[in-house]
Amino acid sequence: MKRLANSLFSGFEERRVTLPQTDFAVLVGGSGPPVLLLHGYPETRSAWHRIAPHLLSSHTVVVPDLPGYGWSRVLQTSTGSGSKRWMGNQLHAMMRELGHHHYAVVGHDRGGRVGYRLALDFPEAVTAYVSVTVVPTPEMWEGSSKAFGMGAWHWFALAQPEPLAETLLSGNPRMILDSSLNKMAQGIARLHPLAIEDYRIAFDDPSVRHAICEDYRAGATVDEADDLVDRAKRRKITVPVLVFWEAGRRYGGGREPLDIWADWANDVSGKGLEGGHMLPETAPGEILEILLPFLRRVWHAPSA
Template identity: 40%
Template structure:
């Protein structure tokens, strides 16, 4: 996979899995967590500027990029956001970081808020891009959202159906996904090196299986964990800043900022205009304008 300018790649043994990690800069630790169908390269436009103020750490989530892709289990706990959050705790332990800021997009944002719920002492400030909590997203489904977010049910189908269909031409499937979720409806927002890394990932059957397992967890255990937290009254303690795209998925959930205010004690946020789902590549300046003040506070 491609690297990020000014960052050094290493492989770090965590709790039962080894993650590929890019690290650069100096200052307070800031962990960036990518989403589907991407990897660390989702951050390549914003990470160098964040590294001017922070020690920026960018892992590939398990199953993505150059990280290990363990086989799934029957209950899909291997790719639960709880397990992925444990990976990040293991990464922090390996780097001797008692606490860090965490910023996540898409699936990485689901790992980020699960980390804040399960390990509140490890998260200083939290940034969320382009999601609402998993249980809330499922609850909001209607015809329009189901058609737009069809991948939630398609990828969650029992193996090997989605894997078989995607593996027929994984790069083409990912191209369509990236284009259809961007504001312009094409691939112009994605740098050639980033796009090549996403396509290479989609051409690897092990990565395709992991991405499907990620969504199988989202349809089961991740949703159940959210519902249990809501029932118990648990909330995110870390100050949370949430941004969503005018043409993204949370915008279809009515008032997404109000949703997050029911999940966290301190919430701020704003909508990014003229942007699709892939905010860090479609509108990197807007992401930095929103997130830098939050993490520097």
Template identity: 40%
Template sequence: MHWDRVHTLELDDVDIAYRTFGTGSELVVLVHGWPQTGRCWRRIAGPLAERRTVLVPDLRGYGDSGLARSGAYTKRDAAGDVAALIERLGHDSAIVVGHDRGARVSHRLALDHPDRVSALALLDIVPTRTVMNTFDRSSAAAMWHWFFHLQPDLPELLLAGNAEPYLRHFMRGVLATGAVDEETFGHYVRAFSEPGHLAAGLADYRAGFTTDLELDELDHAGGKRITSPLLVLWGAEGGLGGTDVVDTWRRHHADSDAVVGHAVPGGHYVPEEAPEAVLTALRGFLP
């Protein structure tokens, strides 16, 4: 696939890099997480593009996308970028598939721009408000990097020039199995070695403790829920293994019967560890 064929959408606040594959009338948007870029979908975009147009952006501050001129990296800002991409490419709505941070952006997109989301798939997350309201010693120990990234200035200081060993710590399992090859890992390292992009990724996490959480709580208290059909998938051997993920998302949906999902093989890096399982689930979910 031609991952080097990059297009750019110039928005008021940021320039968003994206790739497109296929020519179908139906649009699928694949939204990556941390510490990846759109390349995490490299085994999924091609097969989906056989019948549909597939759009793979890099989130603001990630990969080949620019830095936000406002310095804003909230999920609302990033979701607005995706909504603008869908519109600028001539589509009224899209099937949106998100993983990790990209799934949180996709959740916000479904709340802020419901008409833009015809169907939604969220990979290996539960809602931000659920995470924040259920931290205990065990979950905080497993998700220690959330709290490290939250600290002002210190992560930037310690990680400058050290992106490779830091990212290797998180991806050592998928590197060992070959789910992520060294060439792709090197791409991720280069993407986060530039100081501005490293800071942007950290700002993404910090927003989760402030604006993102505040918006999620306000919407939930006000009764705003996802309205599009929802598929949730998670790694059986990851942090959500043994969690009732489907039931959690049903409490965040307007119609609990519209939520389906199941665990897939592997851990957290679902698009790279279980691409065939993801494709099978998406094909069964989509019309």
């Protein structure tokens, strides 16, 4: 498959990091404290092309495709493959392979779910966590409604057993993709043409669509179970958390995102932004205005 992400990331080097279970396609650039950028559905690492270059002067920036998404391949499945805990384990091993034992995580959408799992499971490694348009998975399911189901139909459809979900996506992948992008970006024309084409090429691949379905199946099962265990034990994210959300968005019971995250983390700040769901591409300037000072404030050089 043709790789278009490189054209959007001046100053980055294409790397492959091969682990026993995952072969990662990753872009790396810059120098300084490491920052791991994680994309969401139905995207690839290209989702960060309006954010990542602006971090190069102050940070080492690592931008992978999530396992199974884009050009990162799952080589060997195991119990829990597709879960956010499994993805987090793979990404943590990837960062260590790149020489980064401490790093901040910025995650959008599905990548945001992997990101908070990393912060919970590897508190000795994650120095800060940034959530973009995400609240924890149990909060989403518990607050679900007719409006949520109509607006986020893929949460339910893609979690259906194999091969039903894969068959549904195979009928007209590009129509489904473009419809999703148009809705989430509040107009597909707001996205860069090369990013759109990168998403289309990846989504054309049946193996990518299968990995996406496995991601959503985990979200309806093991991911929720893992989060509920942590919530029952009152485990919290101990590093600073920055939250961006869609302006005006409320969750189950009309709760504010900051109030929800205060139940899951000790140090939470953030802001609602205009631009729909795909804020890294539709509101990059507003994100960077807050993200860069946050990363400077929270970084400390941990002891080895």
